[in-house]
Amino acid sequence: SCSACHGADAKGVPNLGKDLVDSEFVAKMSDDELVAFVKQGRSTDDPANTTGVAMPPKGGNPALQEAQIRGIVAYLRSLHK
Incomplete structure (x- = not known):
């Protein structure tokens, strides 16, 4: 999962x-670019x-679906300063 490398708080x-x-990198990319x-x-x-x-x-999770990835991107946007 993402948190294994990026941390539970996404601070890395x-x-x-x-x-x-x-x-x-996250700030300059569109949501669609981050999903890709x-x-x-x-x-x-x-x-x-x-x-x-x-x-x-x-x-590392091949079962991750598009909607879940979009949820991750939305979560990152909510954390981003």
């Missing part, structure tokens, strides 16, 4: 997942991957 886990609360990103994930060879840890598609 050192050397695993980025802080999503204060994230410029969560679906796709990020590989370790992606130049934008600064942790060296892969983000699996759907956070």
Whole structure:
């Protein structure tokens, strides 16, 4: 799940997942772009991957549905400063 790397509070886990609360990446992307990103994930060879840890598609939960991903994006928006 997302919290394994990004933390229960979405503030990130050192050397695993980025802080999503204060994230410029989250702020600049549209909801649709974030949904697509969560679906796709990020590989370790992606130049934008600064942790060296892969983000699996759907956070490693292949059963995650579109509505659930949109709920995650809405939750991130509610946390974002």
